[in-house]
Amino acid sequence: MGGDVKARLTAALAGLIFGVGLCVSGMSDPKNVISFLDIAGDWSPNLAGVMLGAIAVHAVWLRWGRKDRSSFASLAPAGKSSIDSKLLGGAALFGIGWGLSGYCPGPSVVALGSGALGVVVFLVSMAIGMALSRVLTTRHALPEVRTPPATAS
Amino acid sequence: MLLAIVGGLLIGLSASLYWSLNGRIAGISSILNGAFFKGGDERWVNVCFLLGLVIAGVAFGAFTDRVPAPHLPLLPLAGAGLLVGFGTRLAGGCTSGHGVCGLSRLSVRSLLAVITFMATGVVTVFVARHVLKLWVAT
Numbered sequence A: 001m002g003g004d005v006k007a008r009l010t011a012a013l014a015g016l017i018f019g020v021g022l023c024v025s026g027m028s029d030p031k032n033v034i035s036f037l038d039i040a041g042d043w044s045p046n047l048a049g050v051m052l053g054a055i056a057v058h059a060v061w062l063r064w065g066r067k068d069r070s071s072f073a074s075l076a077p078a079g080k081s082s083i084d085s086k087l088l089g090g091a092a093l094f095g096i097g098w099g100l101s102g103y104c105p106g107p108s109v110v111a112l113g114s115g116a117l118g119v120v121v122f123l124v125s126m127a128i129g130m131a132l133s134r135v136l137t138t139r140h141a142l143p144e145v146r147t148p149p150a151t152a153s
Numbered sequence B: 001m002l003l004a005i006v007g008g009l010l011i012g013l014s015a016s017l018y019w020s021l022n023g024r025i026a027g028i029s030s031i032l033n034g035a036f037f038k039g040g041d042e043r044w045v046n047v048c049f050l051l052g053l054v055i056a057g058v059a060f061g062a063f064t065d066r067v068p069a070p071h072l073p074l075l076p077l078a079g080a081g082l083l084v085g086f087g088t089r090l091a092g093g094c095t096s097g098h099g100v101c102g103l104s105r106l107s108v109r110s111l112l113a114v115i116t117f118m119a120t121g122v123v124t125v126f127v128a129r130h131v132l133k134l135w136v137a138t
Helices: A002-025 A030-037 A046-064 A085-101 A105-114 A117-146 B002-022 B028-037 B040-063 B074-091 B095-104 B108-131
Strands: none
Touching (some): A002 B002, A002 B040, A030 A046, A030 A085, A030 A105, A046 B002, A046 B095, A085 A117, A085 B074, A105 A117, A105 B028, A105 B040, A105 B074, A105 B095, A117 B028, A117 B074, B002 B095, B028 B040, B028 B074, B028 B095, B074 B108
């Protein structure tokens, strides 16, 4: 039980720092995100600055902040290694929604602080999109598991 | 730009703490997915991270004007939400999971995902803003 409470507290702390980072950087404002994507308009490089700052800290932490310094490869999440249509197609669809709204998942949660109805609508539809994706990917995965290897010739 | 970098450093610190203290990757789409669809302890750790995000947003919204309301009408906003939810789960990550965490450990998958969603994001904004002139106000 003690372990559970500690994990929840550290998760909340990490979330709080992440949220403050998004607010300080201005990335909780969809206008700033869209002006980074708007290369033909009044372009702003700020989103790249946020990414570079975050990656600099995290990469250094991952590289030197642990005992096994041999490689980054050991940090990869298990079971996710292929470059396939799911990765690229999913990323492409996400980019369209991101460009339309100026929200990726993090800022959309922080935006609840604005109290706007639109944020709730966005979050609910995002949950529905996630549920659809779960249904679709498990349906496609099942027949593959059930197919006996001998049928391939 | 200075504030952008300072905010980025905080996001990197958060991802690092979450990785070291919780053994998890600070990808917000995965955290949302866990909070919505996983059970038990898994769900609550994710919910707590999201609570931290919301508290940050509420606190900032109370003292500054840096948490503005969305600029789109509700229907296109819902469509965008569907695409973001569906796409991030299919790709297994978003701007934080692939962008910050993936690129930090030099993942080729994440790099390809980031290039892809930035490209379609740029095209979408170009078409919406400059071809269809859907929204002009900045």
